[in-house]
Amino acid sequence: MRQTVTVSNEPRTGLAVAGLSLGTALNPLNSSMIAVALVVLRADFGLDVATVTWVITSFYLSSAAGQPLMGRLADRFGPRRMFMLGMGLVAVTCALAPFSPNFSLLCVARAVMALGTAAAYPSAVVMIGAIAQRAKLESSRPLGRIQMANTSAAAVGPVVGGLLVGLVGWEALFLVNVPLALAALLIVRQVAPADEARERGSLGELVRDSDIPGILGFVGSLLLVMMALLNVAPGYRWWMLGAGTLIAALFVWRELRFSPPFLDLRLLGRNRPLMLVYLGFAVFSSVYYFVFFGLPQLLQEAAGYDPGLVGLLMLPLATMSVLATPWAVRAMYRFGVRRVLIAGVVLLTAVAGLMWLLTGSLSIPLVLALTALMGIPYGVVSIASNQGMFVSTRAQERGVAAGIFQTCRYVGAITATVMIGVFAGGGVDQGNWGLMVVAMLVLSMVAFLVTLLWRERTD
Incomplete structure (x- = not known):
């Protein structure tokens, strides 16, 4: 007999959203905690900048492939x-x-x-639709809470990561996930709405589909394209680029x-x-992750700050992201998604330009001011884009749509990490940081033009 969960009761609804928020937050948390561990991993495993970025890239490649697949599986077999x-x-x-004996296995573990974390977000988006409908809430409210959790997790990741790496070591970045994942699992199992009748099929059908x-x-x-851009095998660079392009086609x-x-794609x-x-x-994500992964390396290598301090210097980004998200939700009610999205991208462009100041000084007050400013467009554009995705899709397509949405985040992050490796193969310094700022400004303008073209669906 199937379990029936009533979500109209506000405490159970709130607890269900909290469990979903915790689970979806693990992906951005783990994508950002690693930012302050790159220098430590380079030293422990004897790596260069281009090689150590594979601990990030493996995570994003797996997430990028996993999100659309998990979204479709959630639509088919049940999000819970x-x-x-x-x-x-x-x-x-x-x-x-933590028991990985070499860097390669560590990258496999990250993948x-x-x-696993890729299953959380598309599943949560599908469940949020049922929760909002039964609790008679606007979907933007629980979505806003999930976005706040994700924004906060991504933003506080360097702070938490810096403390864990400084006090325990990089191993703690994995161990901290065990109780968090189990807590999310148990909460959702107890209070989230039970899955409706979904497709059932054999393992062979699942693999085929x-x-x-x-x-x-x-x-x-x-x-292949990333390996070519990073010049992993110099003698085969153009062969890999050509093969990657052909496979993409x-x-x-x-x-x-x-x-x-x-x-x-249809x-x-x-x-x-x-x-x-x-x-x-x-495109927005590529600009943001330029700062998110490039700045901690700049502060550690060029300024000599330790990981714990770097994590604290990224704290204003977390604070302002959290504060900006509920403001953006209220602004969308009043002004609409498009205007809020445009305002966020304009601010992103301005902050990207201000990052040029770091080529002249890495003083703590300046870094704190810039990380605080970057937190505002991150919170605004993330929630506005999320809501734009939600209103642009039909209910039966939202699991797949949410998975592809997250894939776009990972494509942007992969683009940023690859370009950091290209610009700063031997280490991030104030000279090559200037080149990264130019790249960020170009990408910001592209994001602005795309945003101007967007309109909400009317059908």
Whole structure:
């Protein structure tokens, strides 16, 4: 007999949203905590900048591939079931990861952990629809709470990571996930709405419908292009770039013909507003992660600050992101999603330009001011883009749409980490930071132009 969960009761509704928020926050938390551990990992494993970025890239590649797939599985087999499965995978992986004997296995552990966290967000978006409907709430309210949790987790990640690395070591970055994942699993199991009747099928049908060739093509093309840009194998750089481009073309050709596709390109083709939300969010994310991953390395290598202090210097970003998110939710009610989104991107461009000041000084007051300013557009653009994605899709497509939305975040982050490796292969200093600022300004202008083109769906 199926369990029935009543969510109209406000405490249970709030607890369900809290459990979903905790689970979805693990992905941004783990993507950001690692930022202050890169220098330590380089020293422990004897790596250069380009190589150590694979601990970030492996996480984002797995997340980018996992989010659309997990979104489709949540739509098909039930979001509550997929959420709990993901949290269980995170707990087991993070309990074993600290015992990795080499850097390669550490990257594998990060990839598996990312796959588990990838199940959380698309599953939560689907469950939020049911929670909001039964509790008679506007969907933007619980979505806003989840976004606040995600924004806060991503922003406080360097602070938490700096403290954990400074007091315990990089191993603590994995272990801290075990109790958090188990808590999210238990809360959602107890109070989240039970899954409605969904498809059931054999393992063979699941594998066949999962579009494994599509997933491999997506990951393979990204991997080859990144390896070419980072010049991992100098003698084969152009061969890898050509192969990556060819595989990407074959991937697009297949996805337009396969049903159901891993990455629903047809959904984008028939939904221009959604496509623009994705494109704008990917470009925005590349600017943000330039700062998020580049600045901690600049502060540690050029200024000589220790990881704990660097984490604290990133704290204003967390604070302002948290404060900006509820303001943005209220502003969207009053002015609409598009105006709030445009305002956030304009502010992003201004802050990116101010980052040039760090080429002349790395003083603590200046760093604190700039990280605080960066927190505002991060909170505003993230929640506005999230709401733009939500209103641009039909209810039955939101699991897949949410997965692709998160993939856009990871594509932006991967772009930033690759470009950091290109600009600063031997280490981040004030000279190559100036080149990164120029790249951020160009990307900010692209995000602004895309945002101007976006309109809410009227059908």
